[in-house]
Amino acid sequence: MAQDSVGFSSDYQFWMQKLSLWDQASTLETQKDTCLHLPRFQEFLRQMYEVLKEMDSNMIIERFPTIGQLLAKTCWNPFILAFDESQKILLWCLCCLINKEPQNSEELKLNSWTRGLLSHVLSAFKFDTKEVGLFIQGLGYAPADYYPGLLKNMVLSLVSELRENHLNGFNTQRRMAPEKIRFLSRVCVPLVTLPDIQPLVEALLTYHGHEPQEVLWPEFFDAVNEAFLLKKISLPTSAVICLWLRHLPSLEKATLHLFEKLISSERNFLRRIECFLKDSLLPEAACYPAIFRIVDEMFRYALLETDGAPEVLAAIQVFTWCFVEALEKQNKQLKFTLKTYFPYASPSLVMVLLQHPKDIPQKLWHQPLKHISEMLREIVEDQTHGSYGGPFECWFLFIHFGGWADIAAEQLVMSEAEPPEALLWLLAFSHSPRDRSQQRAQTMVEVKAVLSHLKKLLRSPTLSARDLQAAAAESQDRDPRPPSCQQLIRHLLLNFLLWAPGGHAIAREVITLMAPTDELSNEIAGFLDQTLYRWDRLCLEAPRSRKLARELLAELHAHIQHRPAAHGAAVHATGSPRSRDETMRLIRRGTSSEDEP
Numbered sequence: 126m127a128q129d130s131v132g133f134s135s136d137y138q139f140w141m142q143k144l145s146l147w148d149q150a151s152t153l154e155t156q157k158d159t160c161l162h163l164p165r166f167q168e169f170l171r172q173m174y175e176v177l178k179e180m181d182s183n184m185i186i187e188r189f190p191t192i193g194q195l196l197a198k199t200c201w202n203p204f205i206l207a208f209d210e211s212q213k214i215l216l217w218c219l220c221c222l223i224n225k226e227p228q229n230s231e232e233l234k235l236n237s238w239t240r241g242l243l244s245h246v247l248s249a250f251k252f253d254t255k256e257v258g259l260f261i262q263g264l265g266y267a268p269a270d271y272y273p274g275l276l277k278n279m280v281l282s283l284v285s286e287l288r289e290n291h292l293n294g295f296n297t298q299r300r301m302a303p304e305k306i307r308f309l310s311r312v313c314v315p316l317v318t319l320p321d322i323q324p325l326v327e328a329l330l331t332y333h334g335h336e337p338q339e340v341l342w343p344e345f346f347d348a349v350n351e352a353f354l355l356k357k358i359s360l361p362t363s364a365v366i367c368l369w370l371r372h373l374p375s376l377e378k379a380t381l382h383l384f385e386k387l388i389s390s391e392r393n394f395l396r397r398i399e400c401f402l403k404d405s406l407l408p409e410a411a412c413y414p415a416i417f418r419i420v421d422e423m424f425r426y427a428l429l430e431t432d433g434a435p436e437v438l439a440a441i442q443v444f445t446w447c448f449v450e451a452l453e454k455q456n457k458q459l460k461f462t463l464k465t466y467f468p469y470a471s472p473s474l475v476m477v478l479l480q481h482p483k484d485i486p487q488k489l490w491h492q493p494l495k496h497i498s499e500m501l502r503e504i505v506e507d508q509t510h511g512s513y514g515g516p517f518e519c520w521f522l523f524i525h526f527g528g529w530a531d532i533a534a535e536q537l538v539m540s541e542a543e544p545p546e547a548l549l550w551l552l553a554f555s556h557s558p559r560d561r562s563q564q565r566a567q568t569m570v571e572v573k574a575v576l577s578h579l580k581k582l583l584r585s586p587t588l589s590a591r592d593l594q595a596a597a598a599e600s601q602d603r604d605p606r607p608p609s610c611q612q613l614i615r616h617l618l619l620n621f622l623l624w625a626p627g628g629h630a631i632a633r634e635v636i637t638l639m640a641p642t643d644e645l646s647n648e649i650a651g652f653l654d655q656t657l658y659r660w661d662r663l664c665l666e667a668p669r670s671r672k673l674a675r676e677l678l679a680e681l682h683a684h685i686q687h688r689p690a691a692h693g694a695a696v697h698a699t700g701s702p703r704s705r706d707e708t709m710r711l712i713r714r715g716t717s718s719e720d721e722p
Contacts, residue, residue: 520558
């Protein structure tokens with residue numbers, strides 16, 4: 126090794142002189158001499174890397190004080206960069222100069238200077254020297270053809286080496302050193318949006334070595350994630366999933382970015398929410414349980430912090446639908462058990478909730494509804510099921526599949542039979558999970574009384590808006606209904622208007638009476654949009670009801686848009702408006718919290 130080092134030192138002086146001559150002269154003779162020596166110089170670069178990789182950056186500078194000059198002259202010589210694997214070997218040599226933990230300003234300065242050369246070697250390739258023009262003209266290429274080809278070839282070479290590195294596994298003699306991969310990812314940070322660099326970015330993201338710790342720079346993940354979220358680059362789904370699996374902050378930022386789009390978009394359009402969700406790739410990525418549980422936990426925090434904001438509730442339901450679709454598409458047989466996605470839920474309850482109503486005859490929908498209600502009630506009211514969480518945890522699971530509650534409401538309104546207690550309990554629980562048993566029982570009594578009046582109106586030959594208003598009126602000898610109960614009864618009345626034969630004629634008048642404020646108009650518009658969206662997913666044939674719902678929704682949106690002050694406000698459980706900025710601030714606060722709320 127000592128003898129090799131002495132030989133290398135001798136060669137070092139020779140090539141330093143050669144580079145100085147090549148740098149100063151631009152004659153045809155100089156170019157011929159450069160091309161003549163390219164194979165030997167590449168071999169020297171290879172030997173130099175073998176020497177440098179055994180030292181740290183301080184030792185390199187101490188041993189070879191002029192190495193910066195040599196490498197800089199090499200980086201700016203187009204003939205060397207164009208030859209075979211010289212660019213790649215040069216990159217590895219430059220990486221050896223970077224100090225992993227700089228201690229002073231000189232080391233920081235050296236790191237910055239070296240990164241500048243690395244960026245230049247990877248991205249510039251646009252030199253104004255006379256030699257380049259002569260060289261390219263001699264080859265018969267225009268600069269616009271030559272330089273991109275050079276960059277592409279180098280990127281393809283690096284991608285090939287990364288893939289070979291993955292295949293070589295534990296064969297350490299043929300594997301790329303982790304330091305090389307780490308520095309290569311750092312070099313790519315300012316270049317991630319360049320189209321020609323994209324194959325290298327993908328190869329780095331999908332690279333899986335055998336190192337115990339992450340080898341890629343955190344800044345690389347940040348840069349790629351930001352470029353992807355801002356649509357500056359397009360990545361295959363597999364690469365995006367690797368990014369989020371390897372770098373938790375990127376996944377959290379992607380979820381917050383989605384929240385911002387959902388909150389800032391037009392309310393009450395679930396189709397638009399579905400487009401945002403699918404475009405984000407989060408439902409597809411969530412097929413990996415690690416990603417699903419993090420995204421789901423962020424939804425949970427957002428729901429708590431916003432006190433059940435309608436935008437968040439809608440996003441959870443649509444996200445779950447998209448996630449289940451992606452799961453069914455990717456897995457004919459589940460790769461992961463459902464327990465890995467919902468670790469704290471009753472497996473039997475999850476299985477029932479996952480049933481698609483479309484796959485069950487409509488006349489049998491009451492069976493799974495009854496089963497869901499009984500299982501939820503047993504867990505919520507029986508303290509022996511503590512392992513499945515309290516009322517909130519059960520409710521949070523249930524709202525993922527909130528379409529079942531909407532089906533229960535329709536079943537209760539349109540059935541002529543006595544309202545089943547199981548369905549009454551399910552509706553009361555879904556609208557107010559924090560209620561105690563006594564409060565929930567009172568809500569069930571109120572709902573049952575309203576349903577009794579609606580059934581009489583259903584059989585009445587004539588129907589007026591005042592009749593419907595009277596059916597929903599509160600009894601004078603009882604306490605005022607809580608907001609959640611009022612909302613539940615409004616939804617029952619809306620279902621009645623959509624399904625009852627006489628409801629269509631009085632629908633507009635009833636809604637005018639029901640929605641004296643913009644907040645209530647927003648709520649009703651949200652209900653109608655969600656109903657239409659659910660019917661589409663269920664392929665439900667109801668042409669007259671669909672037509673009415675669409676007309677009412679369009680009229681409500683037109684009414685809301687004429688009132689800019691109310692437009693865009695979120696409404697939380699207490700019924701008062703909340704601005705989009707405030708809603709996003711609460712979500713950010715909740716999702717950045719480390720403690721359980």
